Amino acid sequence: MHKPAGLQADASKANPKDLPSTDKLLRQPDSAPLLREHGHTLVADEARKLLDGLRASALAGALDMDALGPAALAAALRVRVEAKLAPRMRNVLNLTGTVIHTNLGRSLLADAALSHLLAMMSGPNNLEFDLVTGGRGDRDSIVEELLCTLTGAEAATVVNNNAAAVLLTLAASVSCHPGGREVVISRGELVEIGGAFRMPDVMSSAGATMIEVGTSNRTHARDYEQAINERTALVMKVHPSNYVVQGFTSAVGEAELSAIAHARGVPLATDLGSGSLVDLQAYGLPREPLPQEMLAAGCDAVTFSGDKLLGGPQAGLIVGSKAAVGRIRKFPMKRALRMSKLPLAALEATLMLYLRPERLAQDLPTLRLLTRPLDAIRALAHELQPRVAAAVAPRFDVEVVALQSQLGSGSLPIERLPSAGLALIPTGSAKKGLGTALDGLAHALRHLPLPVIGRIADDRLLLDLRCLEDAAAFSGQLPALHQRLR
Secondary structure, eight states, rough: OOOOOOSSSOOTTOOOGGOOHHHHHSGGGGGHHHHHOOOOOOOOOOHHHHHHHHHHHHHHHHGGGGGSSSSHHHHHHHHHHHHSSSSSOOOOOOSSEEEEEEGTSSSSOOOHHHHHHHHHHHHHTEEEEEETTTBBOOTTHHHHHHHHHHHSEEEHHHHHHHHHHHHHHHHHHHHOSSOOOOEEGGGGOOOOEEEEHHHHHHHHHHEEEEEEEEEEOOHHHHHHHHHOOEEEEEEEEEOOOOOOOSSSSSSOHHHHHHHHHHTTTTEEEEESSSOSOOOOEEETSSSOOOOOHHHTTTTEEEEESSSSTSSSSEEEEEEEEEHHHHHHHHSHHHHOOOHHHHHHHHHHHHHHHHGGGGGGHHHHHHHHHHOOOOHHHHHHHHHHHHHHHHHHHHTTTEEEEEEEEEESSSSSSSOEEEEEEEEEEGGGGGTTTTHHHHHHHHHHHHTSSSOOOOOEETTTEEEEEETOOOOHHHHTTTHHHHHHHH
């Protein structure tokens, strides 16, 4: 008796019983190359997951028999294994217009830093070994002399980021003060930066009692004078690198404030955040306060970042007097916050670039990108425009546009630099679903082999070319972009 045609089994569809066992799949000749390359453990684990997925598809009646051939199974297994081994941290092309982008790794390391880092990581090194005496060394000594030379400090130490530098400076200062744990700070400097890093919370974590003076927009010398007493362990000043208070404002400079603090036997610490070591105005850029200026003004400790304007790895740098840095270095928390050998090697090589200031804009990627000539950026935009237009046609038009680049995201978000780039604008039917079209284009760019990160603004997807130094890496992916948008 024959089944009705509508109830006959589809011979092209697989049943769960048609799937091989994990052992059988691994013993197939097509699986042998994978096992030789990657070993049994990883391949067997991915084989089990592959078969579990195929079994679920078979139960749903959605698995074709063609997917169970030896070559097809081996190919699917290879895809899974290679996806498992693919790095999650990847290079991208930063076309956002933000040079020091917090989410994209901030500063790029110089070639000299990369070379030195690789050399130091490929074998043993003298991280904590004194080659002169043959005894135990101090890892701070690797960069301390450089930092003192560049800033004029008496002493220096480094930790893993600037938040740690501020925390350590506060904790070390209040812990050794016999009279109390108060830290005096202006209300206008109680900043919050990325990741909800708030100065009041840092004060509390460091064991300090925060004493606010002045108002959000105006703080005077008398406010500090009235607040300092026998319980005051430190006066703290914070430069707002991620916002600006304008209008009816007043603040007390470091020179005046150090005189007030020192007259009462209290040290002064300043957090600069962004950490420029050179006068940026000499390069046509907005000015930032320098550590050497803060020290000359009488600050006992100055903290700043290594991976922002300084152009190096993530690091928190502390420079100042021997007494202040000595207290900080001896504080037990220092060991928990110390730098590892990787960023320390990169920091040493980066700082050495500053000993040759005439070459700095050439050798330091961050400064090179910030000072890139507008004419060169505009010329690149005109060169790339027809190629990009061909890749995204007919769904998008492409125009060369004037743009304003941003120095930083978490830091210096207000400062702008004239730039140029490409605007990709939806056309035809894509205009009806404008947001969807732009999101789809941004998605396609992010999923290229070398992801391209732009930004959506004013109903356009903008590609700022200030940070694009390898145009071939970008244009070489345009055929793949065209395929994704078809």
